Every structure is written in structure tokens, then in C-alpha cells.
Amino acid sequence: MWLPGAVSLANLLLISFFGALLFNLARGLDVYCGCFGTSTHGSPTMLWYVLRDGLFLLLGAYTFFNVMIKKTKYREFGRRKAGLRR
Secondary structure, eight states: OOHHHHHHHHHHHHHHHHHHHHHHHHTTOOOOOSTTOOOOSOOOOHHHHHHHHHHHHHHHHHHHHHHHHHHHHHHHHHHHHHTOOO
16 A cells, blocks of 8 residues: 555655756766765766666666556456446
8 A cells, every 4th residue: 555655755756866966967066975885985977876876767667657557457456356347
């Protein structure tokens, strides 16, 4: 019951984080703050951040559509089994 809401919220956060990353990249700002790693050798390239967050967004979108499609299929299966029509 809680899975669709959790997946939707996680995807909303991913979209906002990815959007903020692209916005600051377009402005030419370096967004490396060291928050997600312990390396002291300097910042990784921005391309790595964009690819990583883009992959997370694709996985989140896949999970979102998978959860929503399965939810619809299970709902239809339950209606047919109970003899209900739309």
C-alpha cells in the first residue's frame, strides 16, 4: 500500500536533485562539496555527477512505472476474480 507513495516521493526528490545539478552546471558552478565521499584529492568531474544522477533517475523511473503498472494489473485481476466490472 505504501510502495507507490514511497516511489513517487523518491522520484520527486531525484528529479529535484538532478534538476538542481543541471541548473548549477549550466551556470558554470562547481557543486563539489565533499558530502558524498571522503576523498581529499579534489573534485571529480561534473560529467560523473550527471551520469550517476541520470542513472539513478532512470532506475527510479523504471521502478515508478513498474510499481504503477503492477498495481493496475493486480487491481484488474482482483476485479475479474470478484466478478466486478469497471
